[in-house]
Amino acid sequence: MSDLGEFALIARYFERSQHPLPTQVVLGIGDDCALLQPTPGMQWAISSDMLVSGRHFFADVNPRTLGHKALAVNLSDLAACGARPVGFTLALSLPDADPAWLQGFSQGLFALADAHHCPLVGGDTTRGPLNICITVFGETPPGQALLRSGARAGDDIWVSGTLGDAALALHCLWGRDQLPAEALALARQRLEQPTPRVALGQALRGIATAAADVSDGLLGDLGHILERSRVGAELEALDAINLLAARAHITGASGTFDPHSQADSTALRYVLSGGDDYELVFTAALESRLQVESAATGCGTRVTRIGRIVRDPGVTVKAPDGSALHGPWASFDHFAT
Amino acid sequence: MSDLGEFALIARYFERSQHPLPTQVVLGIGDDCALLQPTPGMQWAISSDMLVSGRHFFADVNPRTLGHKALAVNLSDLAACGARPVGFTLALSLPDADPAWLQGFSQGLFALADAHHCPLVGGDTTRGPLNICITVFGETPPGQALLRSGARAGDDIWVSGTLGDAALALHCLWGRDQLPAEALALARQRLEQPTPRVALGQALRGIATAAADVSDGLLGDLGHILERSRVGAELEALDAINLLAARAHITGASGTFDPHSQADSTALRYVLSGGDDYELVFTAALESRLQVESAATGCGTRVTRIGRIVRDPGVTVKAPDGSALHGPWASFDHFAT
Numbered sequence: 001m002s003d004l005g006e007f008a009l010i011a012r013y014f015e016r017s018q019h020p021l022p023t024q025v026v027l028g029i030g031d032d033c034a035l036l037q038p039t040p041g042m043q044w045a046i047s048s049d050m051l052v053s054g055r056h057f058f059a060d061v062n063p064r065t066l067g068h069k070a071l072a073v074n075l076s077d078l079a080a081c082g083a084r085p086v087g088f089t090l091a092l093s094l095p096d097a098d099p100a101w102l103q104g105f106s107q108g109l110f111a112l113a114d115a116h117h118c119p120l121v122g123g124d125t126t127r128g129p130l131n132i133c134i135t136v137f138g139e140t141p142p143g144q145a146l147l148r149s150g151a152r153a154g155d156d157i158w159v160s161g162t163l164g165d166a167a168l169a170l171h172c173l174w175g176r177d178q179l180p181a182e183a184l185a186l187a188r189q190r191l192e193q194p195t196p197r198v199a200l201g202q203a204l205r206g207i208a209t210a211a212a213d214v215s216d217g218l219l220g221d222l223g224h225i226l227e228r229s230r231v232g233a234e235l236e237a238l239d240a241i242n243l244l245a246a247r248a249h250i251t252g253a254s255g256t257f258d259p260h261s262q263a264d265s266t267a268l269r270y271v272l273s274g275g276d277d278y279e280l281v282f283t284a285a286l287e288s289r290l291q292v293e294s295a296a297t298g299c300g301t302r303v304t305r306i307g308r309i310v311r312d313p314g315v316t317v318k319a320p321d322g323s324a325l326h327g328p329w330a331s332f333d334h335f336a337t
Numbered sequence: 338m339s340d341l342g343e344f345a346l347i348a349r350y351f352e353r354s355q356h357p358l359p360t361q362v363v364l365g366i367g368d369d370c371a372l373l374q375p376t377p378g379m380q381w382a383i384s385s386d387m388l389v390s391g392r393h394f395f396a397d398v399n400p401r402t403l404g405h406k407a408l409a410v411n412l413s414d415l416a417a418c419g420a421r422p423v424g425f426t427l428a429l430s431l432p433d434a435d436p437a438w439l440q441g442f443s444q445g446l447f448a449l450a451d452a453h454h455c456p457l458v459g460g461d462t463t464r465g466p467l468n469i470c471i472t473v474f475g476e477t478p479p480g481q482a483l484l485r486s487g488a489r490a491g492d493d494i495w496v497s498g499t500l501g502d503a504a505l506a507l508h509c510l511w512g513r514d515q516l517p518a519e520a521l522a523l524a525r526q527r528l529e530q531p532t533p534r535v536a537l538g539q540a541l542r543g544i545a546t547a548a549a550d551v552s553d554g555l556l557g558d559l560g561h562i563l564e565r566s567r568v569g570a571e572l573e574a575l576d577a578i579n580l581l582a583a584r585a586h587i588t589g590a591s592g593t594f595d596p597h598s599q600a601d602s603t604a605l606r607y608v609l610s611g612g613d614d615y616e617l618v619f620t621a622a623l624e625s626r627l628q629v630e631s632a633a634t635g636c637g638t639r640v641t642r643i644g645r646i647v648r649d650p651g652v653t654v655k656a657p658d659g660s661a662l663h664g665p666w667a668s669f670d671h672f673a674t
Contacts, residue, residue: 026380026479030485030565031485031486032414032417032485032548032549032550033382033383033384033414033415033417033418033420033475033482034383035380035381035382035418035477035482036380036381036383037380037381037479038375038379040377043363043373043374044372044373044375044381045370046371046372046373046426046459046474047371047426047459048426048460048461048472049428049461050428050429050463050468051463052463052465052466052468053465054465055464077369077370078370081368081369081370081372089383089384089385089472090385091385091470092387093468122384122385123385124386124387124470126387126388126392126393128390128391128466128468129389129465129466129468131387131389131465131470133387133428133461133468133470135385135472137383138370140372145364145370145372147364147368148367148368148369211369212369213369
């Protein structure tokens with residue numbers, strides 16, 4: 001870790017001398033390394049995500065929501081493993097040291113970090129194109145981490161929260177779709193301030209057979225589970241489309257699902273391929289349904305069954321009449337494409 | 338961690354399915370998180386460094402040496418704490434997926450990783466301006482990590498290897514200084530392929546009272562030790578100047594140190610303020626001299642005493658006649674300025 005002459009300013013916003021560190025953090029910011037004391041017997045879960053201006057966020061995004069999102073996408077990876085957050089490092093490349101930007105960014109970052117008792121323990125700052133790289137550490141009991149590889153034919157497929165609103169907001173901001181102002185504000189909050197399902201991930205240990213977080217779109221991330229578990233999936237279009245919170249605001253949307261409706265087709269694409277949701281997609285045995293619902297209720301998080309795991313590889317999206325739908329899901333563009 | 342459509346190419350260069358992972362790595366690349374099993378009782382040392390094109394390296398640098406350096410600067414932080422490397426994550430932003438570049442970069446990266454038994458366990462790839470962020474994890478026995486805060490008045494100040502040649506090479510590449518071709522090649526190797534002193538750092542546990550790695554220049558990094566330990570330092574110019582391996586090639590350099598010689602003054606500035614050396618500066622009690630030398634010999638690494646810790650804050654650089662030298666050390670520019 002290096003200090004950078006004029007960038008000493010930055011330290012002001014990230015070193016919080018008044019803020020007590022948890023006992024697990026033996027040494028935080030200020031030495032060559034941070035020192036952490038792992039809880040005896042626990043395994044460590046580690047994930048690293050890099051956010052680049054213009055690709056993962058608009059350059060003029062509110063820095064407070066950016067600070068939130070930069071940590072949220074990493075905590076979401078811990079959630080997908082069922083790990084309890086322990087701490088994170090932040091490496092930041094900035095074109096200049098703008099106090100207003102730094103204050104907003106650090107406030108958003110620390111508000112989420114504090115909510116999850118996940119302290120900043122170290123990092124690096126440098127001058128360069130805006131780039132945020134966070135590496136997060138968490139703990140799980142050995143053998144209890146949720147992996148992508150455990151889904152079995154017959155398992156239910158579940159999704160937490162809502163899906164597709166982030167992508168819908170992005171398309172509205174791009175001018176490619178539209179929503180009433182109030183609905184757009186809600187959808188935009190999903191895009192800019194996703195909620196990592198950290199408590200749900202931990203509550204699903206021993207219940208879910210496989211899990212992943214939805215960052216690149218449901219079909220893509222469920223696809224990782226299917227690939228690793230060597231199984232396939234059937235999804236119910238009607239259950240899926242209702243995951244879009246803003247659905248009622250899409251012109252022409254009906255109460256059910258009409259495969260011939262342009263509005264329903266668009267809504268389904270947002271849900272299946274939109275991305276940037278940071279919800280959990282997970283699988284669990286049929287006999288675990290009550291346990292799943294109880295775990296979700298305990299976390300105050302909605303969960304929805306949207307299909308089932310099948311033996312044969314591939315994904316079938318089924319209309320209410322049981323017929324298979326064919327849509328250009330994969331081609332739906334979002335930030336990560 | 339996310340896959341990126343066309344960037345699947347990148348995975349080819351970083352997933353090494355034929356390469357066995359150490360038992361400590363329960364799960365490597367391919368899930369939402371990597372899973373590691375800490376050694377019972379050990380503390381974890383963590384450091385993160387971000388390298389930006391044009392700031393930390395030339396955009397057209399040999400990708401193999403860049404891969405080496407990106408990991409080396411992180412391993413150097415572990416060395417400064419006396420930690421044993423366990424693994425690292427790599428987040429990479431690339432303007433495009435150039436197979437030749439990726440092959441070179443990954444070869445340089447893995448050659449150093451393998452030499453230190455430090456596997457790549459996870460990461461992220463995205464499209465954007467070239468940016469490399471590595472986070473490295475290591476282990477130390479509790480209470481034995483080398484910190485910046487333990488230096489005491491009377492301690493010797495030691496430096497590993499050589500200092501200043503990286504900065505000299507950089508100035509030659511910028512056209513601001515010159516060296517004979519063969520000497521430049523050696524100095525350039527110090528700039529582009531620094532040697533993290535991982536074995537020495539571990540060997541100094543229980544011997545050194547404080548340590549830091551020299552990334553921003555000796556005075557800057559020794560300054561961190563002085564600040565944290567609330568002490569000062571006296572450095573011997575003659576001992577320091579001989580740390581510059583290329584010194585004999587600087588026009589007009591003498592066998593001793595002449596404070597009025599332009600060549601000696603320049604050489605001393607490279608040593609004191611050059612940066613990018615990735616050597617260790619550390620302190621140890623006088624009665625530990627034999628232990629320090631024995632530890633260094635055991636690692637095949639040269640160590641040199643260049644001064645002592647004093648009670649009063651600040652740094653005095655002393656000429657051979659005992660007088661204090663005053664130089665524009667801090668203003669010497671290098672990549673990190």
